Amino acid sequence: MAHPATEETIDLVKEIFSSYLKEHNQRQTPERFMVLEEIYSADGHFDADDIFFNMKDGGTRVSRATVYNTLDLLVECGLVQRQQFGKNQYYYERAYAYQQHDHIICKKCGTVLEFCDPRIQEIKTMMGKMHDFNITGHSLHFFGTCQDVEACEKRLESNTGKKHSKVNQ
Incomplete structure (x- = not known):
C-alpha cells in the first residue's frame, strides 16, 4: 500500500x-x-x-x-x-516517485488491492524484445470477487455511496 x-x-x-x-x-x-x-x-x-x-x-x-x-x-x-x-x-x-504496481479489484464490493510482482517486469521486457517494441508503461487489472463473502458483504454495506475502499496487502 x-x-x-x-x-x-x-x-x-x-x-x-x-x-x-x-x-x-x-x-x-x-x-x-x-x-x-x-x-x-x-x-x-x-x-x-x-x-x-x-x-x-x-x-x-x-x-x-x-x-x-x-x-x-x-x-x-x-x-x-x-x-x-x-x-x-x-x-x-x-504517479511521481511511486513504485509500479498493479491491481486486483472486487467486482462486488469494489475493494482495490495493490500488488507488485517482479515477474511482470520480466514479462514486459520479454514482450518488448519479442515484438521489437519499446514498452514505456503498463496497466494491469485483475477482476473477480472476494473469497471471504462475509467480509465482502460488510465492505459493500459500509461503502454504500463509496465506489471503493483501500485494503492493506
Missing part, C-alpha cells in the same frame, strides 16, 4: 507542475497547488469527489470544477495516473 509522499517529493512535484502550467499558458492558482498537495498527501486511489470532500472537510474552499480540471492537468503532465476500474468509475493515484 502506498504511503503519503515526503515533503521533499511534494516540493518537487509542485515545481514540475509549476513548469508545466507556465509552458502551457495555464494559470498557477493556489487552489491547483492545494489539489496537488492533497493528492500527494493521500494514500492509494481516490476519485475526484474523494479529493473534493477531503479538502472541503479540511476547511479548504475549492470548487468541484477546479478539482476535476486540476486532475486533468495533473494527468496530462504525468504527475497523476487515471485508472478505470469499472464502466464509468475513474480513480486517480499519484
Whole structure:
C-alpha cells in the first residue's frame, strides 16, 4: 500500500507542475497547488469527489470544477495516473516517485488491492524484445470477487455511496 509522499517529493512535484502550467499558458492558482498537495498527501486511489470532500472537510474552499480540471492537468503532465476500474468509475493515484504496481479489484464490493510482482517486469521486457517494441508503461487489472463473502458483504454495506475502499496487502 502506498504511503503519503515526503515533503521533499511534494516540493518537487509542485515545481514540475509549476513548469508545466507556465509552458502551457495555464494559470498557477493556489487552489491547483492545494489539489496537488492533497493528492500527494493521500494514500492509494481516490476519485475526484474523494479529493473534493477531503479538502472541503479540511476547511479548504475549492470548487468541484477546479478539482476535476486540476486532475486533468495533473494527468496530462504525468504527475497523476487515471485508472478505470469499472464502466464509468475513474480513480486517480499519484504517479511521481511511486513504485509500479498493479491491481486486483472486487467486482462486488469494489475493494482495490495493490500488488507488485517482479515477474511482470520480466514479462514486459520479454514482450518488448519479442515484438521489437519499446514498452514505456503498463496497466494491469485483475477482476473477480472476494473469497471471504462475509467480509465482502460488510465492505459493500459500509461503502454504500463509496465506489471503493483501500485494503492493506
